[in-house]
Amino acid sequence: AIFSVGVSQLNASLAHRIPAREENILPTFRKALDLAREDADRLCHWISQDVSEDDFINWVTGSVRRMWGKKGNREVQAQFESDEGRRSVFDMLINLAGYSMKTKDILKQCDRVVEGAVLMRSLLKKVSHN
Incomplete structure (x- = not known):
């Protein structure tokens, strides 16, 4: 809306x-x-919406892996392995932004930001349906 x-x-x-x-x-x-x-x-x-463990795993192994491959999948997932507390939508947004900026190529960064927006949309669909 x-x-x-x-x-x-x-x-x-x-x-x-x-x-x-x-x-x-x-x-x-x-x-x-x-x-x-x-x-x-x-x-x-x-x-501040929480992202459940199941939603997070399904999202990372599905949407993130399809968009960014195994490397992106591992990097996004690794950001949260040490933090076993709650995961919020904001945490995910910051994580994706961090991954987007890891490349030195400005065009690749821009592509990743757009792809990150698509990934956030897919995550929000999962979170809002629960």
């Missing part, structure tokens, strides 16, 4: 009220603050 961003909605609201009267600005500003808080809450919820 696509969600509005508070600032964009504020800009759209203000554009319809130009020239704005002082008494109209405060309610619009309050609404923008509420939307920004909702956006922040949604982001916090999204990045």
